[in-house]
Structure formats: structure tokens, C-alpha cells
Amino acid sequence: MSQLTVDELKTATRLRRKIYQDHAAGCCWHIVLDDGNLEDSSVVFCIQQAKQRGCTFCMDLGPLVKRMSRTQRAKLSTGGYNKLLDAPSS
């Protein structure tokens, strides 16, 4: 398992925003992002849901969340990485 790069964290944050634009409760990622179930088994469940539904943004988010630590998942779910996107690029 390799650490996520800042770019990957930004990508995950963008995907989370897109998912919440269309689905107030987090779509396929509801149990992780909305309910705070951060363990691997919940992540695997969400990935399966996304595949079954053919949900593009949710599927794209899968491999990134899978590699995250619980702390990172918690931070993503509460919007803790949003500032990465709002920061001016240097």
C-alpha cells in the first residue's frame, strides 16, 4: 500500500464533491462518507455497489479510498481536504 499523493487526495476530494452534488447522502459511498463506517469491509461494499449501479464517480473514488488510512477516510468524509482544492496553485 502506497501513500496517496496530494494530487490523488485532490482527485478524491473532487469526486466526493461531484457525488454530493447529485446525491445529498453520498450515493454508493453513503455508509462510509455519510455514516462514518471507515473499515475496509465497508469500503469494499461501496465499491461493489458502485460497480453494480455503474456509477462512474463512485467507481473512480474506489481505488483511492481503498488506499486511505482510517484517519484519511474520516478527513475526506468531513470535507477536511476541501482546502486542498481552494488553495491557489503555485
Ligand SMILES: [Zn+2]
Ligand atoms: Zn454512486
